[in-house]
Amino acid sequence: MQIIIIGNSATAVGAIESFREYDQSAEITVVSEEPHLIYSRPLLSHFLGKEIERSRLAYRPSDFYVKHSIRPILEDAVTAVEPEAHTIRTASGLSLHYDKLLICTGGTPIVPPLQGIDIPGIYTFTKLQDALSIERYIDDYPISRAVVVGGGMIGIKAANALMKRGIPLTMVELAPRILSAAMDEAGSAMLTQILAEHSVQVLTNNTVTSIHQSEGRFSGVTLRDGRELGAELLVFGIGVRPRVELAKAAGLVVNKGIVVDKFMRASAPDIYAAGDVAEAYDLVVDMNRTVAIWPNAYRQGAIAGAHMAGVDRADIGGIAMNAVEVCGVPAMSIGNGNVTGSEYEVLSEIDERSQNYKRLVLQNDRLVGALLIGNISRAGIYTGLIRHKLDVSSVRKNLLSEHFGLLSLPDQYRKHVVSGSSIEI
Numbered sequence: 001m002q003i004i005i006i007g008n009s010a011t012a013v014g015a016i017e018s019f020r021e022y023d024q025s026a027e028i029t030v031v032s033e034e035p036h037l038i039y040s041r042p043l044l045s046h047f048l049g050k051e052i053e054r055s056r057l058a059y060r061p062s063d064f065y066v067k068h069s070i071r072p073i074l075e076d077a078v079t080a081v082e083p084e085a086h087t088i089r090t091a092s093g094l095s096l097h098y099d100k101l102l103i104c105t106g107g108t109p110i111v112p113p114l115q116g117i118d119i120p121g122i123y124t125f126t127k128l129q130d131a132l133s134i135e136r137y138i139d140d141y142p143i144s145r146a147v148v149v150g151g152g153m154i155g156i157k158a159a160n161a162l163m164k165r166g167i168p169l170t171m172v173e174l175a176p177r178i179l180s181a182a183m184d185e186a187g188s189a190m191l192t193q194i195l196a197e198h199s200v201q202v203l204t205n206n207t208v209t210s211i212h213q214s215e216g217r218f219s220g221v222t223l224r225d226g227r228e229l230g231a232e233l234l235v236f237g238i239g240v241r242p243r244v245e246l247a248k249a250a251g252l253v254v255n256k257g258i259v260v261d262k263f264m265r266a267s268a269p270d271i272y273a274a275g276d277v278a279e280a281y282d283l284v285v286d287m288n289r290t291v292a293i294w295p296n297a298y299r300q301g302a303i304a305g306a307h308m309a310g311v312d313r314a315d316i317g318g319i320a321m322n323a324v325e326v327c328g329v330p331a332m333s334i335g336n337g338n339v340t341g342s343e344y345e346v347l348s349e350i351d352e353r354s355q356n357y358k359r360l361v362l363q364n365d366r367l368v369g370a371l372l373i374g375n376i377s378r379a380g381i382y383t384g385l386i387r388h389k390l391d392v393s394s395v396r397k398n399l400l401s402e403h404f405g406l407l408s409l410p411d412q413y414r415k416h417v418v419s420g421s422s423i424e425i
C-alpha cells in the first residue's frame with residue numbers, strides 16, 4: 001500500500017506515528033515544499049529571540065524518517081491532486097500514485113495587498129525560513145524600530161522575539177484591541193499595559209495603508225490614521241488562512257477549511273485532511289471549524305493515520321486553546337473564554353498590580369471556557385473540566401480559588417481523570 005502525506009509538520013507526525021502503530025509494511029512518502037526536517041513552529045519565536053539554539057527546533061530526532069520507514073521528498077511542492085487517478089503531481093515533475101492520501105498543508109500567512117510588499121525588510125512569520133531571513137536582516141542592517149502588523153498570537157510571538165533582540169517596536173492592530181479573538185476586553189487591556197511597560201507602542205483600530213522604501217529597502221509606513229512611522233523592519237503577523245487551493249482544485253468539498261468527518265476523511269475516496277487546513281469537530285462549540293493549534297493538528301493527524309491503517313479511532317473533538325507569553329507574562333485562552341451573553345455565567349478575578357486575571361465561563365453548570373493571565377497553574381484542570389463537560393455546580397464557589405485542584409472535585413471524576421486517558425491534567 002502507498003501512503004502519501006502532503007505537508008511535513010505536526011499533523012504529519014501524528015499521522016505517521018499512529019499509522020505505524022498498526023501497519024509497518026505500507027510505503028509512506030511525505031512531500032514538503034520546505035527544505036527542513038520536521039520542526040516546531042511554536043518555538044520559532046524563541047529561536048528568533050535567541051532563547052534557544054536551532055537544534056532545539058527539531059520536533060523529532062533526525063532518524064525519525066528512517067525509524068518509521070518514511071521516504072521524505074523535500075523542497076518539492078505538490079501542484080495537483082487527481083482523485084480519480086489516485087495520483088499527485090509535484091513541481092519537479094513527479095507523478096506519484098497513492099492508495100491513501102493525507103492533505104495537511106496547514107495555512108498561508110495573511111498579507112494585505114499593498115504595493116512594495118516584496119522589498120527587503122518585510123517578512124511574514126510562519127516558517128523557519130522566515131525566522132532565518134529576519135535574523136539575517138537584523139544582523140546585516142541596524143534596526144532602530146520594527147513594525148509588527150497584527151496583535152494576535154503570531155504578532156505577539158514575533159514581537160516577543162524582536163523585544164528579546166532589543167529592537168524597539170510598534171504593534172499595529174486592526175481590531176479595537178490586541179488578541180481580540182482570544183481575550184476579552186479586560187484581558188486585552190492588561191496585556192496592552194504589559195506591552196506598554198516594555199516600551200511597545202500598541203496602535204489599535206489602525207492598519208498599514210502604504211509602505212515606504214529607501215534605496216530599495218523598507219523604510220517605514222503610513223497608517224490609516226495618517227500617521228507616518230519610520231522603521232527598518234516590518235513583520236506581518238496577522239494570522240493564517242487554511243491552505244485549501246489543492247483541495248479545491250481537486251474538487252473536494254471545502255468551506256473555510258477542507259470538510260472532514262470524524263475519521264478525518266475528506267469528500268473523495270481515500271483522501272483525508274487534518275490539521276490547520278481541515279474543518280474538524282470542536283467539542284466546546286459543538287460544530288466543525290478550523291482551529292489552528294499544534295495539539296489539534298497532531299491529534300487529528302493521529303486519527304487520520306489510524307484510519308488509513310484500517311483502525312477506527314473516531315475524533316472526540318478538540319478545544320480551541322491559545323497560549324502566549326507577553327513580555328514574560330503567560331496568557332491563555334481555553335475554549336469559549338471570551339464569550340458574553342445572558343446564557344453564560346462569568347466568574348472573574350482581576351489583580352492589576354500583580355498582573356493576574358482569571359475569567360471562567362459557565363453554561364448550564366458546565367465550564368465552557370477560561371482566560372488566564374499571570375498564574376496559569378490551573379490551566380490543565382480547567383481544560384479537563386471543559387473537555388469532560390463535568391457538572392461543576394457543587395464546586396462553583398471554589399473554582400476561582402487559589403487552592404482549587406483535583407482534590408476539590410467529586411471522587412468519581414477524580415478517579416476517571418487519574419486512571420483514564422486524560423493525561424494532560
Ligand SMILES: Cc1cc2nc3c(=O)[nH]c(=O)nc-3n(C[C@H](O)[C@H](O)[C@H](O)COP(=O)(O)OP(=O)(O)OC[C@H]3O[C@@H](n4cnc5c(N)ncnc54)[C@H](O)[C@@H]3O)c2cc1C
Nearest residue numbers: 007009010011033041042077078105106275276292293294
Ligand atoms: C509563529 C507561530 C507560532 C505558533 N505558536 C503556537 C503555539 O504556541 N501553540 C500552538 O498550539 N500552536 C501554535 N502555532 C500554530 C501551529 O504551529 C499550527 O497549528 C501547526 O503547525 C499546524 O500544523 P499542520 O501540520 O496542520 O500545518 P503546518 O505546520 O502549517 O505545516 C504545513 C506544511 O505543509 C507544507 N505545504 C503546504 N502546501 C504544500 C504543497 N502544495 N506541497 C508541499 N508542501 C506543502 C507547508 O510548507 C508546511 O511545511 C503557531 C504558528 C506559528 C506560525
